[in-house]
Amino acid sequence: MGNDLSKLSPKGVIHAIRTRSQRKTQTPPQSIKAQSVTSNLASSPAPTPNPASTPLPPVSVARPSAIDGAVLNDEDAVYWHPSQDESSDREYHKVETSDYFLPSDMQEQSRLDLQHHMLVMLFKDLIICTPVKQILTKKSTKVLDVGCAMGTWLDAVYRIYLNPEYHGVDIADELNQWDKMSLAKCVFGNVLEGLPYEDNTFNFVHQRLLFTGVPKAKWPAVVAELARVTKHGGWIQMLEYDMVTYRQGPSSKMLGETFAAMLDKRGMDIRAGTNLVGYMNEVATSSGGSVRLTNITQKTVSCPLGWGGKVGELFLQDSEKAVMTMKTFLPKIMGLSNEAYDDLVGEFKSECVRNQSFGNFTCVYAQVIKN
Numbered sequence: 001m002g003n004d005l006s007k008l009s010p011k012g013v014i015h016a017i018r019t020r021s022q023r024k025t026q027t028p029p030q031s032i033k034a035q036s037v038t039s040n041l042a043s044s045p046a047p048t049p050n051p052a053s054t055p056l057p058p059v060s061v062a063r064p065s066a067i068d069g070a071v072l073n074d075e076d077a078v079y080w081h082p083s084q085d086e087s088s089d090r091e092y093h094k095v096e097t098s099d100y101f102l103p104s105d106m107q108e109q110s111r112l113d114l115q116h117h118m119l120v121m122l123f124k125d126l127i128i129c130t131p132v133k134q135i136l137t138k139k140s141t142k143v144l145d146v147g148c149a150m151g152t153w154l155d156a157v158y159r160i161y162l163n164p165e166y167h168g169v170d171i172a173d174e175l176n177q178w179d180k181m182s183l184a185k186c187v188f189g190n191v192l193e194g195l196p197y198e199d200n201t202f203n204f205v206h207q208r209l210l211f212t213g214v215p216k217a218k219w220p221a222v223v224a225e226l227a228r229v230t231k232h233g234g235w236i237q238m239l240e241y242d243m244v245t246y247r248q249g250p251s252s253k254m255l256g257e258t259f260a261a262m263l264d265k266r267g268m269d270i271r272a273g274t275n276l277v278g279y280m281n282e283v284a285t286s287s288g289g290s291v292r293l294t295n296i297t298q299k300t301v302s303c304p305l306g307w308g309g310k311v312g313e314l315f316l317q318d319s320e321k322a323v324m325t326m327k328t329f330l331p332k333i334m335g336l337s338n339e340a341y342d343d344l345v346g347e348f349k350s351e352c353v354r355n356q357s358f359g360n361f362t363c364v365y366a367q368v369i370k371n
């Protein structure tokens with residue numbers, strides 16, 4: 001599948017009513033309910049398995065240390081692209097112009113499903129943008145998920161709000177195959193080059209965790225693109241991670257900071273979560289005032305890594321799966337053998353639990369106003 005969007009017209013809309021059995025990787029409905037979150041470090045006292053543990057810093061603290069010191073041993077590996085994976089037991093997107101490097105296969109999807117549960121637990125809700133909940137009860141409502149992968153978020157929303165029409169867009173080559181599994185209508189599209197939808201199509205546009213694929217310089221244009229396809233009065237919800245681990249040990253520092261330095265060199269925004277509000281505020285300027293985002297609301301929540309109950313366990317599993325997925329290039333960047341890398345990951349896991357490490361996720365939602 002090519003990435004020439006001029007050749008792509010939105011496919012016919014299929015109302016999102018399909019049998020549940022079509023979705024092989026669905027999760028039990030109870031998992032989408034907000035659960036008691038012992039780990040909401042931003043708004044409640046942290047669990048303290050070790051009474052001598054230091055108090056948790058506020059979520060807004062600056063980077064604990066600079067990534068400038070990270071040693072990147074192999075420049076080629078820093079710019080690794082999926083097209084370089086010759087072993088090919090993993091599936092990737094085929095968009096030459098996209099620097100996104102994570103796979104798009106079932107193995108990756110099981111990580112994304114796990115991550116989805118973690119985020120719903122962490123934020124205590126699936127729809128963090130509370131004003132849109134009323135809109136989601138209506139039949140005329142259209143919802144879009146940008147970077148939808150196999151449609152986990154879309155299908156979870158559908159299970160609560162049956163009425164809207166659900167759409168997803170992604171650069172993954174496997175979309176046609178996934179489309180059969182999701183309850184939504186999923187099409188190919190690259191948000192960096194323009195979404196394959198008319199202006200003012202959707203009432204609610206969602207985008208989650210694209211910080212490894214959206215260059216820093218393109219974030220304002222991406223937010224403007226989400227606003228373009230949103231109707232006047234509609235809402236946008238975005239959720240991103242700051243690539244910073246707090247209270248880290250030496251192995252976690254080496255792993256996390258090398259990865260952050262690699263992303264930084266590739267031009268990505270390693271503080272995408274923190275910067276979302278700023279990007280949203282730029283929409284008014286870039287549109288010459290014809291489009292602006294209002295009622296901008298930010299919620300930043302710290303997530304424990306390997307401690308603090310289920311949510312911490314899930315975050316550690318998610319992180320371990322992600323760093324093992326990146327074994328194709330991260331050991332080279334660090335100048336480590338594969339065996340030494342495995343040992344480092346093992347030590348990283350123990351350290352996170354010992355140190356009560358955590359990271360911050362930020363969700364920002366806003367209403368789109370068009371003149």
Ligand SMILES: C[S@@+](CC[C@H](N)C(=O)[O-])C[C@H]1O[C@@H](n2cnc3c(N)ncnc32)[C@H](O)[C@@H]1O
Nearest residue numbers: 100112147149170171172190191192208209213
């Ligand atoms: C980390 S996954 C997150 C998936 C999903 N949003 C979730 O939260 O479960 C990032 C997804 O964004 C997609 N993606 C990356 N760059 C993209 C782009 N430029 N346009 C559209 N989708 C993109 C990837 O193919 C992948 O499915």
